[in-house]
Amino acid sequence: xxxxxKSKLVFGCGYLGRRVARRWRDRGHRVFVVTxxxxxxxxxxEEGLDPILADVSRFDTLSDLPPAETVLYSIGFDRKAGVxxxxxxxxxxGAVLDALPHETGRxxxxxxxxxxxxxxxxxxxxxxxxxxxxxxxxxxxxAEGLLRAHPLGRRSVVLRxxxxxxxxxxxxxxxxxxxxxxxxxxxxxxxxxYVDDAAEIVLxxxxxxxxxxxxIVSDGHPVSRREFYRYLAALLHLPAPPFVAPxxxxxxSSRGAGNKRVSxxxxxxxxxxxxxxxxxxxxxxxxxxxxxxP
Numbered sequence: 001x002x003x004x005x006k007s008k009l010v011f012g013c014g015y016l017g018r019r020v021a022r023r024w025r026d027r028g029h030r031v032f033v034v035t036x037x038x039x040x041x042x043x044x045x046e047e048g049l050d051p052i053l054a055d056v057s058r059f060d061t062l063s064d065l066p067p068a069e070t071v072l073y074s075i076g077f078d079r080k081a082g083v084x085x086x087x088x089x090x091x092x093x094g095a096v097l098d099a100l101p102h103e104t105g106r107x108x109x110x111x112x113x114x115x116x117x118x119x120x121x122x123x124x125x126x127x128x129x130x131x132x133x134x135x136x137x138x139x140x141x142x143a144e145g146l147l148r149a150h151p152l153g154r155r156s157v158v159l160r161x162x163x164x165x166x167x168x169x170x171x172x173x174x175x176x177x178x179x180x181x182x183x184x185x186x187x188x189x190x191x192x193x194y195v196d197d198a199a200e201i202v203l204x205x206x207x208x209x210x211x212x213x214x215x216i217v218s219d220g221h222p223v224s225r226r227e228f229y230r231y232l233a234a235l236l237h238l239p240a241p242p243f244v245a246p247x248x249x250x251x252x253s254s255r256g257a258g259n260k261r262v263s264x265x266x267x268x269x270x271x272x273x274x275x276x277x278x279x280x281x282x283x284x285x286x287x288x289x290x291x292x293x294p
Contacts, residue, residue, distance in 0.1 A: 009068035012075035019199040056092030062099035162218035166195030186226035194277035221279035
């Protein structure tokens with residue numbers, strides 16, 4: 001196992017994965033990051049990361065993956081990539097697992113609380129049966145099952161993330177600033193986690209969790225979308241926003257799918273983390289105070 005010391009491998013060096021990669025780098029690890037783009041590979045290399053040009057939807061590009069003590073799979077769905085969500089989340093994960101060296105250490109898979117489905121405002125935790133009612137949730141649950149069934153699954157940690165938000169990622173912020181009505185299910189419950197807290201939780205899962213394990217990653221303070229946007233408007237010294245019912249062509253989250261409250265009790269108890277933004281209030285304040293809105 002000597003080749004694995006201080007080595008990390010990241011699939012999906014985007015909004016969350018890039019933050020995790022930088023944190024590992026700053027802690028003295030050698031961090032390999034996988035990207036399909038030569039231009040992005042150059043940028044990542046300039047950050048002191050080790051880029052690998054590969055595509056999880058093409059098994060032939062995964063033939064030379066390095067051994068690593070930790071692998072993070074945090075690939076989001078990109079509609080412009082020309083491959084389906086299933087191809088990325090299930091097919092891609094399966095290809096990566098089969099291509100990884102046999103001496104690979106821990107696998108951290110970023111999933112979503114969408115695997116629970118809509119529960120009419122009920123509270124769910126890691127023991128709640130998963131009955132996803134959306135395509136995204138069904139695909140992520142299938143990927144979790146694939147990981148558990150794979151020989152590397154016994155070394156895995158699954159992180160079911162609530163809605164990720166932070167600098168540059170607040171839905172409908174331009175509508176709010178412009179005074180346009182917000183087309184969201186205003187009274188449906190949202191579960192959230194600030195992106196920098198999520199990155200620290202990934203590191204904690206790497207250091208503390210005992211695989212195989214599954215954790216809900218959330219700040220533990222569900223909030224209605226109405227209250228979320230009203231609070232943000234107040235921080236920006238804007239009037240309380242008007243709301244309109246979302247239309248059938250809008251995404252499922254806008255229409256109120258996934259109306260549930262998730263518990264982060266296991267995460268807090270077992271991963272020994274202290275959230276810098278323990279609710280949306282601290283998170284939105286952190287973004288607005290340092291001018292990180294678009």
